Amino acid sequence: MNNAVNTDALTLCLTPHGSLVLRPTDDGSALDADRADRIKAAFARGHGHGLLWLGAAEVGTVLPPVFAYWRQFGARFMTALCTKPAAEEGSEVQPPPPPANSDLWSLAADAPVMPGAEYLTADVLHTLWRHIGEAFVIEIAESGTALPDFLKALGPAWNLVGRVHFNLAENRRDEDAPFAFLATYTSRLSAHGKAQHLPLGQALREYAGAANQERLLSLLLPVQRAQERCVWLKQMVDAGELFHPLRWSVHEAVRFLGDAHELEQAGVVVRMPATWRACRPSRPQVWGTVGTKTPSELGTDALLDFHVEVTLDGQALTSAELKALLANTSGLALIRGQWVEVDRERLVRTM
Incomplete structure (x- = not known):
């Protein structure tokens, strides 16, 4: 499928057969030249590649409503990819399964006015999701890289989605405990392309039930590895203290600082106070x-x-x-x- 178009005033059109193609438009919603060229190149390989590009690489950019809608769909695929249970070491990364049919119908109902909107159904979205997955398999194979490097090439923020973060912050108003600790996880990227943090305790509620147990275990796997390296972390986990904010003394902050490398090696993202250059306090x-x-x-x-x-x-x-x-x-x-x-x-x- 070749959708090369010689104008930057573009829109996406859904055909009666469920294909998503680029078409010229006169509604004034032109893309800037560089972005238009990137989107054209992606859709020239097929709509699966185009949707993958929109969802992964154009997150946080300003797009016309129709492109923004399809970007949201592609970003949902990326979020599912980043939050799915980790594959066994050495095995190929598989695309995530599609959303539930009821969710797909809701997505179809939320579509903006666009050419071919009357053809948009849950079945069409299901097929498009499958085509994004096929494009992902092709592109990661072409890259010759592991998933983290593949995601980083598309957009560095995607490497933060679906991961546990240990956050240290200053708390100047408390002399006895001048630091605060909070464990969070990132479930998605915002409309501006920033990782959205939620308290880790919320993951226990979000992933409650047997259907999500594998996903929860995958999310917490880096914590399990980290507590094997850090005795203090195991004590926190055993006491249930990891799932709510904590007041920390200077001693506890120093201990955390000293074990930051071990935590990162285990797969936990460590975030220090924003005022600390290079994620470390100043040194004399x-x-x-x-x-x-x-x-x-x-x-x-x-x-x-x-x-x-x-x-x-x-x-x-x-x-x-x-x-x-x-x-x-x-x-x-x-x-x-x-x-x-x-x-x-x-x-x-x-x-």
């Missing part, structure tokens, strides 16, 4: 300078002219601030209104 830097003064003669005077300075984000610390850092034993210190990661032994050695 020690600088030494030699020979800032003009020596009276070469040799001993120059060697004795040695100055050590400790800075934070390029600004020198005062003697009082340095004293507070050296006295810190927790691993995190609040300096100048920001949390600073402190390796006391290393700091003493370098000074």
Whole structure:
């Protein structure tokens, strides 16, 4: 099927046989040239490829209503793909099953005014879903990559959907527990292409029942792997504390920071406070300078002219601030209104 069109004023038309094709339109809803070219190229391979592209790669972009409707359908496929139970290692990734027939009828009823809308039924949507799945199988095989890399190439945010996130936040109003912890999961992307976070406890309710047990176990599998590496996490899971917000002390935040790599290796997405650069708190830097003064003669005077300075984000610390850092034993210190990661032994050695 070749749907090449030489104009950027396009719309999608549903034929009596249930094919979705690009057609010129004079309703003024033109796409920008680059986006139009990408969509044309995808639909030139068939409507399954076109819908896969719309749902995966055009999420968060501004599209005319008809394109936005079909993007939503493609994005629903992508969401189902990201949230389906993980395949066994070494096995091929299979497309997700279609939504229930009642859901497909609801989707058909929500369609905007468009050419061929009278042909839109649940059966047509079921067939289109199958064609998206066929296109997915072809494209992931062509890419020669695993599913995470394939998703990343289409849109990095898709790699976050269907995953558990451990979120650490600052809570400055609580001196005893200046941090907060919340476990979330992402069920879909928003209309703006951002991952939508829900409390992890809601997954227990959303996936309640035997029909969704496999999906729930797949979602929580990274947590199971992580608790084998982190004793404190196992204690949280056993106590049921993982499924609601927690007040955390500095000690608990430091422990979390120290195990962040282990959590990520297990498949949990770790999110640190937004103000922490590169997902770590700032660290003090020690600088030494030699020979800032003009020596009276070469040799001993120059060697004795040695100055050590400790800075934070390029600004020198005062003697009082340095004293507070050296006295810190927790691993995190609040300096100048920001949390600073402190390796006391290393700091003493370098000074």
